[in-house]
Amino acid sequence: MMKKGNAWRRGLSLTAAAALLGTLCGGFPLTAGAAEESGLIADFDMDGILSAADLSAMKQILRGRAPTELQNLQSDLNRDGEVNASDAEMLEDYLLTKITEFPAGVRVTVPQGIIENKRYWAIEAAGDNGWEESTNAGFEGTAYWNYANEIGSSLTWTVDAPADGNYKVTFRYANGGSADDLRTLQVSVNGTSESVRVSFPYTESWTTWGEQSVVLTLKAGKNTIRTAAAGTGGGPNMDYLTLEPTDEAPAQMRNEPEPGALRVENLNRGVVAANTNKGILVTWRILGTDNAGTSFKVFRNGDPTPIYQGTTADASCYLDASGTAADNYTVDVFQGETCTEFACAAQKLTNFNTGTSGAYMDIPMDPPADMTMPDGSTCSYTVNDCSVGDIDGDGTYELFVKWDPSNSQDNAKSGYTGNVFIDCWRLDGKRVWRIDLGHNIRAGAHYTQFLVYDFDGDNCAEMICRTSDGTKDGTGRVIGNGNADYRASSGYILTGNEYLTLFDGKTGAALDSVDYEPARGKVEDWGDNYGNRVDRFTACVAYLGGSGQNASACFGRGYYTRATIAAWDVSGGKLVKRWLFDTGYNKNTPGFGDGNHHCLAADVDGDGKQEVVYGSGIVDDDGKLYSTTGLAHGDAIHIGDFVPDNPGLEIFQCLEDEVHPNGKAVNFGTILRDAKTNTELFRQTAGGDTGRALADNIIAGNAGAEMVGSHNSIVYDCVTGKEICSWSDITKWGQNSVVYWDGTLERGVLDRTMVDKYGSGRIFTGNGVTYNNYSKSNACLTCDLFGDWREEMIFRLSEGSGVRIFTTTY
Secondary structure, eight states, X not given: OOOTTXXXXXXXXXXXXXXXXXXXXXOEEOOOOOOSEEEOTTOTTOSSOOOHHHHHHHHHHHTTOOOOHHHHHHHOTTOSSEESHHXXXXXXXXXXXXXXXXXXXXXXXXXXXXXXXXXXXXXXXXXXXXXXXXXSTXXXXXXXXXEOSSTTOEEEEEEEESSSEEEEEEEEEEOOSOTTOOOXXXXXXXXXXXXXXXXXXXXXXXXXXXXXXXXXXXXXXXXXXXXEEXXXXXXXXXXXXXXXXXXXOOOOOEEOOSTTOOOOOOOOOOOEEEEOSSXXXXXXXXXXXXXXXXXXXXXXXXXXXXXEEEETTSOSEEEETTOOTTOOEEEEEEETTEEEEEEEXXXXXXXXXXXXXXXXXXXXXXXXXXXXXXXXXXXXXXXXXXXXXXSSSSSOOEEEEEEEETTOOOTTSOOOOOOOEEEEEOTTSOXXXXXXXXXXXXXXXXXXXXXXXXXXXSSSOEEEEEEOTTOBOTTSOBOSOTTOOXXXXXXXXXXXXXXXXXXXXXXXXXXXXXXXXXXXXXXXXXXXXXXXXXXXXXXXXXXXXXXXXXXXXXXXXXXXXXXXXXXXXXXXXXXXXXXXXXXXXXXTSTTTTOEEEEEEEEOSSSSSSOEEEEESEEEOTTSSEEEEOOOOXXXXXXXXXXXXXXXXXXXXXXXXXXXXXXXXXXOSEEEEEETTTOOEEEEXXXXXXOOOEEEEOOSTTSSSOEEEETTTOEEEETTTOOEEEEGGGTOSSOSOEEEOOSSSSXXXXXXXXXXXXXXXXXXXXXXTEEOBSGGGOBOSEEEOOSSSSSOEEEEXXXXXXXXEEEEOOO
């Protein structure tokens, strides 16, 4: 009879059982064998449960597949001496609850060794990000498991080992991808952090099944074996695994991060208490190290009774409808019954933003003093772009602020500019340090790209940016020749030393300076003779070494013609060059002229290491050109999984040129392409420069993301390419930024100081603030600064002497 406690499995199996019975015919005599253990009759997969999988196994036997000795013994349910369709009908009746037991006393004996060869079916393991499938023939269960084409998609099997020891674990799988597609899985046992990578080679087709084995150490009794995809292609199609005791040495397990896991900052819970004008919204972070056993308790004003309790399966926020701005909140974090983080205090944002939604806090700042230029003109200062980093390892971000002078210039315009200053501020309003880049660094949106991150893995952030003679670090020390002045009468700076400097996040001290690579060389070689294109700079943080490695700092120079990117690592307080990518000056060199105004890091080929997407061109993690569309320059790039059914990532880009510098026709417009293969998924040409574009999940109900370009302002479905609506149905403003704000997975459209959302209209207006950078109309920074997964928006105050930080009240 079916084991007690498993009756629920019968109900789950009813539909499958009826579908699998089919037309069964033929039979064969029952055989017997020596016995040492007993088992359930008809339990072909030896899992102690009767299910549709057992009925499917009987069906395959009756259709001619040679039975094992045990299957032969198991099959004669009515004990008439033959195995035929009447036995299958009896099993179906049992699964459909038409009968409640088999003939009295029917048990079978299991020959020695059969339990060791038990099949653990993939579809009965605990799957995360994948699905059961029966499309490709040749599997031996009722279906097989298809891993999603994403890093980390996994199966967790529960297996029984008769004794402590080493076991040869054999997987039956199919890999019909390609000869170089190994579908590697990271295999771990019993939830430990140690794992081994096992490759599943090409089997030539998805209907050709093979075996791959690894020796693992198991304990007597129940064990879990987790198999997680190490690449964006996911895992192979999986049928089952078997265990076999062995004297072979086990595979060497290593303490590796989860597949695809990148080394990130060690942040705290970032608890926030936001005034909603209808109570206090308390939000906190769920961290990557949390699991199903992690739970949270929220307390108010030290009262020992929590006002809320939840787990990682719940939203990491709670609205205390009776709370006031005067109340104080803390969050305790538990692993099981143990409190592991006690009284995490909330940052209070007590000011309610009257512009539809949001609470805020201000950080008043002291701007640099006004400056006088060589021609007698003067400039003043306002807050401009910002970044964040944890400078001291306490788990709380500090704010890095660039001060822009009022005479800041675009590269295309002449004129003197004031110095550029970069500050570090704590969220409590205390300035940590100020760096003066000096008069040999021109001010403007394209000149100073500063990267803030923990580049050396010590849990404290550094800052890296371009400097020159006369730069003064956060301790007051001058870099190079402080008396040098490279400014021309036009205001351009086209001669003199250029450096790349590593600054200590704690003190602002310059730790190391190296020559900026590449040097500017001859200005006219970059495409003009007055200094516009030579000083077009980009930058991004990239995990070029992949999982478990420190991030690299990538700095680019040039994109209209010659395109270059230099990758730098930080080791022992020094900048160490990893590689330099350089197309040179030949317009026919692949990648030449194929850059954008910014670059982004993404693992486009699914090998666990990030590439640098600099526009139409992509630089591989080793510094060599990975690919290019040859569609020249554009302003905006967006990268994401915009088409879920297409494996890996996609890139959406707008295009500025009618003709490539090498003479190839481009014809403006937009392109959505497969990041790995450059396969064109969507393409529109236009009659002129398409200067703006955006792709993200901004409309609910579609299978993927949406995309729009400024050439026609029509919103298209990334999956189907079909028109959805006009951009004006969402907002009348620009295609510049997006933000997670209202609690749904669809992002709002951010432009200037307003957020609009499809179907909802205006959901945020920032009062008392303004925006940066002319037509870009951007906030100082949009990021997940604290609280739950939704983003904060940081704008400069209207008078320019500080910032206002908004958090959601949804």
